[in-house]
Amino acid sequence: MTAVYYEHIKTCKQSGARLGKVHTPHGSFDTPMFMPVGTLATVKMMSPDELKEMDAQIILSNTYHLWLRPGEDLIREAGGLHSFMNWDRPILTDSGGFQVFSLSKLRDIDEEGVRFRNHISGEKLFLSPEKAMQIQHALGSDIMMAFDECPPYPAEYKYMKDSVERTSRWAERCLREHEGNTTQGLFGIVQGGEYKDLRRQSAEDLVSMDFPGYAIGGLSVGEPKHVMNKVLEETMPHLPDNKPRYLMGVGSADALIDGAIRGVDMFDCVLPTRIGRNGTCMTSEGRKVIRNAEFARDFRPIDEKCDCYACKNYSRAYIRHLVKSKEAFGFRLTSYHNLYFLLNLMVNVREAIKEDRLLDFKEEFFEQYGFNRP
Ligand SMILES: CO[C@@H]1O[C@H](CNc2nc3cc4c(=O)[nH]c(N)nc4cc3[nH]2)[C@@H](O)[C@H]1O
Ligand SMILES: [Zn+2]
Numbered sequence: 001m002t003a004v005y006y007e008h009i010k011t012c013k014q015s016g017a018r019l020g021k022v023h024t025p026h027g028s029f030d031t032p033m034f035m036p037v038g039t040l041a042t043v044k045m046m047s048p049d050e051l052k053e054m055d056a057q058i059i060l061s062n063t064y065h066l067w068l069r070p071g072e073d074l075i076r077e078a079g080g081l082h083s084f085m086n087w088d089r090p091i092l093t094d095s096g097g098f099q100v101f102s103l104s105k106l107r108d109i110d111e112e113g114v115r116f117r118n119h120i121s122g123e124k125l126f127l128s129p130e131k132a133m134q135i136q137h138a139l140g141s142d143i144m145m146a147f148d149e150c151p152p153y154p155a156e157y158k159y160m161k162d163s164v165e166r167t168s169r170w171a172e173r174c175l176r177e178h179e180g181n182t183t184q185g186l187f188g189i190v191q192g193g194e195y196k197d198l199r200r201q202s203a204e205d206l207v208s209m210d211f212p213g214y215a216i217g218g219l220s221v222g223e224p225k226h227v228m229n230k231v232l233e234e235t236m237p238h239l240p241d242n243k244p245r246y247l248m249g250v251g252s253a254d255a256l257i258d259g260a261i262r263g264v265d266m267f268d269c270v271l272p273t274r275i276g277r278n279g280t281c282m283t284s285e286g287r288k289v290i291r292n293a294e295f296a297r298d299f300r301p302i303d304e305k306c307d308c309y310a311c312k313n314y315s316r317a318y319i320r321h322l323v324k325s326k327e328a329f330g331f332r333l334t335s336y337h338n339l340y341f342l343l344n345l346m347v348n349v350r351e352a353i354k355e356d357r358l359l360d361f362k363e364e365f366f367e368q369y370g371f372n373r374p
Helices: 048-053 063-068 072-077 097-103 129-139 157-178 196-208 225-238 253-261 271-276 309-313 316-324 328-354 358-369
Strands: 005-011 018-024 027-031 033-035 059-062 091-094 107-109 114-117 124-127 143-145 185-190 214-216 245-247 266-268 280-283 286-289
Touching: 005 328, 018 328, 027 033, 027 328, 033 328, 059 063, 063 072, 063 091, 063 097, 063 124, 063 129, 072 129, 091 129, 097 114, 124 129, 129 143, 129 157, 157 185, 157 196, 185 196, 196 214, 196 225, 214 225, 225 253, 253 266, 253 328, 253 358, 271 280, 271 328, 280 328, 309 328, 316 328, 328 358
Parallel strands: 033 266, 059 091, 091 143, 143 185, 185 214, 214 245, 245 266
Antiparallel strands: 005 018, 018 027, 107 114, 114 124, 280 286
């Protein structure tokens, strides 16, 4: 049995979405699942106890950021990321490719890897498939990601084809570097942009290398929602049913539901904590910008249908006051609620799959959230 493996529980008769579990060396998690992002070895503003309180079953961290600061050697000396950040449940680490492209201006890519400048110190750096594996080995994450190129959206067909073929060659180099490692699972990342034939080629290349799981990359990079859904529908048939599928960087409520319907098992996004830090909350009636004047004397909870710590104990007026005053506790409450909102959404999605009614759930949720409103 590999370090990371998928257990299929059932498929929703109404939607085709699947209920499952992913088993890892640090425990298992239910799918479909949302994974809170802890880029710099912390899910911003949240303690591990609070994350457990909201039943976060797996969190993310990031190779690029931790390599730059504090450095993978220090984390290895600490006994790995789990002991460094006191999190004893599963951790998934992204491989750094995407972050190089989204954070470092001066960079160039060739067969060997990516040369770029450290976005903090400006020093010249080089990241290769092998280096990305070595860093994740030092971090000790349960699920590692292959080193890939996530081309900008949109990208020319020729560029995308060359990039997909290089990403497949890089995936082989990652597997070679990872050989013999029995305590960490390595996922391949499917690329190909919005080109159906390139998505197929990328998926077939990676499936032939027999990864324990597959991510769908190159999305949530500014493309319209219908393009994301189309790419998912065109990619899923080429991925095996007995392995997890992870849609990278996706985190709005509607995208999580639409992704689960199209067979996605794992999601991550910085959205809940990022918008929480500027005083915006996800609620069952859509997003509310709690810092707005309309909430100054509103003594209701953020979301009257939410039973999270923030909604059980504090009002919109109080949280608005804290956020306007730049009080950290205010951002802790909005972050806590937003993470809870998405984790709880996935609890409801899993329930709906169990009861073969995920399409009905989607309709009810979209109606209430206001997605269907013209
Ligand atoms: C919508 O929020 C913005 O967009 C990002 C989320 N979107 C996203 N797409 C991704 C694609 C890939 C990929 O193809 N490969 C690898 N290795 N990692 C990836 C990570 C990704 N994250 C947030 O960071 C935020 O800035
Ligand atoms: Zn709440």
